[in-house]
Amino acid sequence: MGNLNTQIIFRFLGITAILNGFFMFIAFPFSIYHEEAAKWGILNAGFVTVTIGLLLYFFNKPKSTNIQKKEGYLIVTLGWLTLSITGMLPYLFSGAIPNITNAFFETISGYSTTGSSILTNIEAMPKGILFWRSATHWIGGMGIIVLTIAILPLLGIGGMQLFMAEAPGPSTDKLHPRITDTAKRLYLIYVTLTLTQFLLLKIAGMTWFDAINHAMATMSTGGFSTKNSSIAFYNNLPFVQYIIIFFMLIAGTNFVLTYFALKGKIQKVFQSEEFKYYLFGIICIASIITIIIVHFQDATLQTSINHPMVFGKEESAIRHALFMVTSVVTTTGFVTADFTMWNFFATGIFFALFFTGGSAGSTSGGIKVVRHIVMLKNSFLEFKKALHPNAIIPVRYDKKAVNHNIVFNIISFFIIYMLIFIISSVILTLFGLDFISAIGAAASSLGNIGPAIGSVSPVDNFNHLTTAAKWFCSFLMLIGRLELFTVLILFTPFFWRKI
Amino acid sequence: MGNLNTQIIFRFLGITAILNGFFMFIAFPFSIYHEEAAKWGILNAGFVTVTIGLLLYFFNKPKSTNIQKKEGYLIVTLGWLTLSITGMLPYLFSGAIPNITNAFFETISGYSTTGSSILTNIEAMPKGILFWRSATHWIGGMGIIVLTIAILPLLGIGGMQLFMAEAPGPSTDKLHPRITDTAKRLYLIYVTLTLTQFLLLKIAGMTWFDAINHAMATMSTGGFSTKNSSIAFYNNLPFVQYIIIFFMLIAGTNFVLTYFALKGKIQKVFQSEEFKYYLFGIICIASIITIIIVHFQDATLQTSINHPMVFGKEESAIRHALFMVTSVVTTTGFVTADFTMWNFFATGIFFALFFTGGSAGSTSGGIKVVRHIVMLKNSFLEFKKALHPNAIIPVRYDKKAVNHNIVFNIISFFIIYMLIFIISSVILTLFGLDFISAIGAAASSLGNIGPAIGSVSPVDNFNHLTTAAKWFCSFLMLIGRLELFTVLILFTPFFWRKI
Numbered sequence: 001m002g003n004l005n006t007q008i009i010f011r012f013l014g015i016t017a018i019l020n021g022f023f024m025f026i027a028f029p030f031s032i033y034h035e036e037a038a039k040w041g042i043l044n045a046g047f048v049t050v051t052i053g054l055l056l057y058f059f060n061k062p063k064s065t066n067i068q069k070k071e072g073y074l075i076v077t078l079g080w081l082t083l084s085i086t087g088m089l090p091y092l093f094s095g096a097i098p099n100i101t102n103a104f105f106e107t108i109s110g111y112s113t114t115g116s117s118i119l120t121n122i123e124a125m126p127k128g129i130l131f132w133r134s135a136t137h138w139i140g141g142m143g144i145i146v147l148t149i150a151i152l153p154l155l156g157i158g159g160m161q162l163f164m165a166e167a168p169g170p171s172t173d174k175l176h177p178r179i180t181d182t183a184k185r186l187y188l189i190y191v192t193l194t195l196t197q198f199l200l201l202k203i204a205g206m207t208w209f210d211a212i213n214h215a216m217a218t219m220s221t222g223g224f225s226t227k228n229s230s231i232a233f234y235n236n237l238p239f240v241q242y243i244i245i246f247f248m249l250i251a252g253t254n255f256v257l258t259y260f261a262l263k264g265k266i267q268k269v270f271q272s273e274e275f276k277y278y279l280f281g282i283i284c285i286a287s288i289i290t291i292i293i294v295h296f297q298d299a300t301l302q303t304s305i306n307h308p309m310v311f312g313k314e315e316s317a318i319r320h321a322l323f324m325v326t327s328v329v330t331t332t333g334f335v336t337a338d339f340t341m342w343n344f345f346a347t348g349i350f351f352a353l354f355f356t357g358g359s360a361g362s363t364s365g366g367i368k369v370v371r372h373i374v375m376l377k378n379s380f381l382e383f384k385k386a387l388h389p390n391a392i393i394p395v396r397y398d399k400k401a402v403n404h405n406i407v408f409n410i411i412s413f414f415i416i417y418m419l420i421f422i423i424s425s426v427i428l429t430l431f432g433l434d435f436i437s438a439i440g441a442a443a444s445s446l447g448n449i450g451p452a453i454g455s456v457s458p459v460d461n462f463n464h465l466t467t468a469a470k471w472f473c474s475f476l477m478l479i480g481r482l483e484l485f486t487v488l489i490l491f492t493p494f495f496w497r498k499i
Numbered sequence: 500m501g502n503l504n505t506q507i508i509f510r511f512l513g514i515t516a517i518l519n520g521f522f523m524f525i526a527f528p529f530s531i532y533h534e535e536a537a538k539w540g541i542l543n544a545g546f547v548t549v550t551i552g553l554l555l556y557f558f559n560k561p562k563s564t565n566i567q568k569k570e571g572y573l574i575v576t577l578g579w580l581t582l583s584i585t586g587m588l589p590y591l592f593s594g595a596i597p598n599i600t601n602a603f604f605e606t607i608s609g610y611s612t613t614g615s616s617i618l619t620n621i622e623a624m625p626k627g628i629l630f631w632r633s634a635t636h637w638i639g640g641m642g643i644i645v646l647t648i649a650i651l652p653l654l655g656i657g658g659m660q661l662f663m664a665e666a667p668g669p670s671t672d673k674l675h676p677r678i679t680d681t682a683k684r685l686y687l688i689y690v691t692l693t694l695t696q697f698l699l700l701k702i703a704g705m706t707w708f709d710a711i712n713h714a715m716a717t718m719s720t721g722g723f724s725t726k727n728s729s730i731a732f733y734n735n736l737p738f739v740q741y742i743i744i745f746f747m748l749i750a751g752t753n754f755v756l757t758y759f760a761l762k763g764k765i766q767k768v769f770q771s772e773e774f775k776y777y778l779f780g781i782i783c784i785a786s787i788i789t790i791i792i793v794h795f796q797d798a799t800l801q802t803s804i805n806h807p808m809v810f811g812k813e814e815s816a817i818r819h820a821l822f823m824v825t826s827v828v829t830t831t832g833f834v835t836a837d838f839t840m841w842n843f844f845a846t847g848i849f850f851a852l853f854f855t856g857g858s859a860g861s862t863s864g865g866i867k868v869v870r871h872i873v874m875l876k877n878s879f880l881e882f883k884k885a886l887h888p889n890a891i892i893p894v895r896y897d898k899k900a901v902n903h904n905i906v907f908n909i910i911s912f913f914i915i916y917m918l919i920f921i922i923s924s925v926i927l928t929l930f931g932l933d934f935i936s937a938i939g940a941a942a943s944s945l946g947n948i949g950p951a952i953g954s955v956s957p958v959d960n961f962n963h964l965t966t967a968a969k970w971f972c973s974f975l976m977l978i979g980r981l982e983l984f985t986v987l988i989l990f991t992p993f994f995w996r997k998i
Contacts, residue, residue, distance in 0.1 A: 069885075069886060070886070155885065343928075344928040344931070344932060344933050344934055344937065345925070345929045347928060347934045348924055348926075348927075348928030348929070348934060348937060349925055349928075351924070351925075351934065352921050352922070352924075352925050375914055376918075378907075378911060379911045379914050379915050379918075380991070382907070382908065382911040382915075382984070383984065383987070383991045383993070383994075384991075384993050385904070385908075386568075386654065386984060386988060387568060387569070387988070405884070405888075408877075408881070408907075409881065409884075411910050411911075411914065412878045412881040412910075414914060415878050415913060415914075416878050416881075418917055419875075419878075422851050422854065423851070425847055425850070426844070426847035426848055426850075426851050427847075428847070429843040429844045429847030429848075430844045432843070433843060434843050435846045435847060435935065436934065438847060439938075485881070485882065485885060488882065489882045489885060489886070492879070494882065494883050494886060495886065
């Protein structure tokens with residue numbers, strides 16, 4: 001590893017493990033309260049994780065606290081792996097998920113805020129384990145906020161520089177003070193929003209336990225539910241579903257915009273090109289189309305509603321359409337109804353939505369709306385350039401000309417994303433999935449969504465996948481979550497070349 | 500249309516129609532020889548087409564023979580439409596395909612060298628009509644050679660400038676002399692290769708009629724067969740299949756390279772980066788994987804072979820794998836076996852091959868190998884740029900640095916291609932196709948391949964599609980064939996803005 005500052009890398013990993021362990025200690029009381037056998041497994045996992053963290057921390061004393069780009073990439077990728085490896089200990093030690101492949105899959109699905117599950121009977125799980133499962137989402141979400149808003153722009157990844165131009169905090173290029181300051185402000189928002197949603201869900205009729213779990217899984221755009229039928233369980237509690245829709249929308253919005261909104265600068269939100277396309281261009285239009293589809297699917301509407309409808313059939317159609325569109329676009333992956341059962345067109349629409357992603361700087365995954373905007377504008381300009389080859393016409397975003405390199409960055413991200421999607425689909429067919437499930441699982445894992453199509457549809461789970469397919473999907477969730485480049489750059493020869 | 504030189508556009512369309520009509524007169528004797536009722540329909544279609552052509556020619560006397568870019572785009576797109584509209588007359592007048600939607604689909608499938616068919620019993624068709632059907636492929640192939648090698652580079656489309664750097668002919672930027680000279684040399688090759696294949700197929704055991712038809716459908720990478728079971732009909736004639744494999748390979752190779760090879764400059768061929776990736780990187784590797792798959796599919800091998808195997812089972816596996824891989828990569832679309840029946844992995848592999856395309860400057864459709872090379876190299880460089888943001892590192896192709904604008908051009912082509920693919924898949928689900936057939940039909944039509952997956956698999960046809968779906972696929976075949984930009988630019992506002 002030559003001239004890499006490995007000491008500081010391991011120190012960071014140590015801190016990551018220590019924090020992760022503390023969250024396990026928070027899960028412990030839930031298990032005590034419910035008098036579950038799993039409690040000792042969770043406690044032991046916490047002790048082991050904190051101990052690993054302390055060892056990593058104290059045995060690595062960096063001579064310099066200077067972090068270069070290369071260390072940055074390694075900290076991010078290895079940090080996520082440290083979370084995932086220690087994070088599966090509660091499942092393994094408690095015996096809730098005894099198989100390592102399954103435990104790792106469930107854990108990385110948590111931290112990557114994907115929400116795909118191998119559990120076949122969620123409601124039979126110990127409460128402490130379910131809390132821990134939701135906590136992995138929430139911890140992953142915390143990681144992502146700082147990652148996308150403060151770290152990736154400095155690492156020059158996939159055009160992330162562009163999205164974060166206005167991130168709060170002192171505008172210095174030094175990594176440390178900026179991260180600390182930005183992180184504090186955004187974490188405050190993240191915590192506040194989670195608590196607010198938690199209270200609202202409780203008021204709307206959820207239990208305390210379900211409310212805290214679903215709030216954590218919403219704000220992180222994760223999608224793990226404590227119910228076997230996901231949010232379809234609350235089909236007779238429309239307000240619960242509307243609250244989740246609202247908070248999914250916020251979780252899929254750039255946290256910097258939410259920061260401004262909470263400081264009273266609402267006009268900043270509606271000046272944002274990405275927000276306008278996200279809300280009106282994608283969610284509204286897709287919802288309207290879906291409402292029309294659901295409206296004509298009487299049979300499905302009836303089966304998706306277990307209880308007497310509170311506001312009648314029309315409201316139910318609107319609610320399910322809004323919920324499922326928002327859930328997929330924000331890459332949350334909660335489910336109130338199975339869109340693959342509506343009609344072919346619905347499957348088509350939702351599969352296309354698998355590739356939008358939410359806003360940059362949110363906890364959502366996928367390609368992200370801003371990248372689509374820049375790409376489409378650039379493609380459109382190519383026609384103009386074909387007619388006027390010597391004209392220099394820059395792409396404009398948020399009323400400013402976008403630097404050429406950033407456009408290139410974004411386009412390359414999309415190309416790599418699509419190539420990985422295609423190659424992964426083929427690999428998953430090799431690992432035993434049928435073609436439609438393979439493309440569904442690939443798109444869903446890479447986009448950190450959760451449900452897919454085929455045999456991994458919104459009402460199925462990932463338990464029936466082969467071991468190889470589970471590990472491969474785990475890898476896709478990781479690289480998708482870390483914006484591809486962060487992980488993939490570690491596999492390039494120039495990364496390991498000495499400067 | 501303001502300042503457009505419409506006179507010269509219509510004059511070109513007139514010439515196109517006249518040439519098209521003459522090919523109908525060539526189809527006529529085939530019908531006479533077989534004493535078919537269809538002969539008068541074909542003859543009348545010829546007269547009507549030539550008359551339309553003569554009217555267009557003589558009523559448009561351009562004041563200037565100067566052709567600007569805008570006229571260029573219009574001539575190309577309207578030229579293909581002129582071919583397709585007049586080209587369906589033999590089907591309609593003879594009553595062979597009485598329905599306009601079906602006739603238009605079959606015709607544009609011919610000229611775009613796609614090879615998707617709505618015919619359910621090909622062998623029951625009049626011979627004159629079958630010849631005409633193959634002729635539409637061959638005419639389309641002629642159009643494409645000149646289009647990609649001589650016209651599109653001048654129009655600045657999708658990086659086509661790059662591929663044709665060494666096109667034979669005087670290196671002037673003036674449209675006229677270059678096109679005429681290049682066209683003459685390449686047509687000579689096209690005709691020679693077609694005749695050679697025709698003779699070889701006859702020697703290998705085909706009838707005269709089948710040999711001429713299959714030769715026309717191979718060199719144009721079209722894929723219409725005169726047999727219901729396509730080339731699986733010749734499963735007991737391995738040499739026929741090997742001859743077709745060989746000529747598909749040539750048809751998918753840049754004709755400029757073939758020109759050099761025929762002039763004895765073989766080293767030029769193997770210096771070409773695109774050719775190496777096309778032959779070794781894609782066809783060889785995909786064939787080896789497919790051979791392994793087919794080898795383990797005993798049952799399929801037996802059913803795909805109607806007659807005693809001439810060289811044994813191993814040879815048969817190699818032949819079918821080579822044939823199907825070459826057929827899909829070159830976008831020909833001939834079929835000896837149904838890859839969707841092998842296993843899920845085969846479907847995955849072949850679906851990925853739907854997106855490679857053959858070489859630029861060949862008659863093949865799709866994205867084309869050279870674009871993938873430039874894109875992948877550029878994406879790879881992005882990782883380097885992330886580490887060294889200030890370094891200027893150009894993409895190198897054929898040992899030369901590629902102009903920045905051309906890289907942009909190529910990448911934009913890919914993005915637009917993938918977006919059209921995704922949107923088209925959704926639209927086809929709206930038009931009644933199930934999801935898997937929709938993505939198959941979209942990828943196959945856009946890439947001018949022919950067979951797809953789902954209900955339009957290699958052993959199915961497109962007859963069961965709804966009328967809307969057939970027209971939509973026709974549109975996809977057209978824009979795919981004309982490298983997207985040529986057609987789509989006509990839908991942009993700046994095209995119609997006066998200079």
